[in-house]
Amino acid sequence: MDPEAQLDGFLAKFLPEVAALARSLLAAMTARIPGAHILVYDNYNALAIGFSPSEKAGQAVLSLAVFPRWVTLCFLHGAGLPDPHGLLKGEGSRVRHVRLEIREKLDDPRIQALIDAALDRAAPPFDPAVPARLLVKSISAKQRPRRPA
Structure with missing residues (x-):
């Protein structure tokens, strides 16, 4: 199956407004990071869409995690x-996150500065000459419901 069609199927499991937000954010992030390999993981807890300079998940810098709400x-x-500005949440040893309730929040200059800092640290760096590529990397057989109870 075509990766775009698979991703559409994954997103269709969510409420229409969450799926629309995810699609809008994905389009914005794809435009924002030319040369990104877009790695899709339909995991147990969430649909994860990573942005990596290569096909290797370990090199991913940013991701969108789609949850039921x-x-x-x-x-x-x-x-x-x-x-x-204290925007990043999380207490793990590596990952931090920002919840995006609306598409416009991604345009906040403070969030854009965080994205810039993350991209500046990417190793290897993203190559804008490389065409974006969507890859479905894994699909979990067992998943939490994609819509709120």
Whole structure:
């Protein structure tokens, strides 16, 4: 199956407003990060859409995590990012996140500065000359409901 069609199927499991938000954020992030490999994981807890300079998940820098009621922008190496405004949430050793309730929140200059900092630290760096590529990396057989109870 075509990866775009698979992703559409994954998103169709969510409430229409959550799916629309996820699609809008995905389009914005794809435009924002030319050369990104877009890695899709339909996991147990959430639909994860990662942005990596290669096909390797370990090199992913950012991801969108789609949950039943919201979408979260994850900074996969966010623990070391400068966050003067205290926007990043999470207490793990690596990952930090920001909940995006509306598409316009992604345009907040403070969030854009966090994205810039994360992209500046990408190793290897993203190559804008590489065409974006969507890859479905895994689909969990067992998943939590994609719509609120």
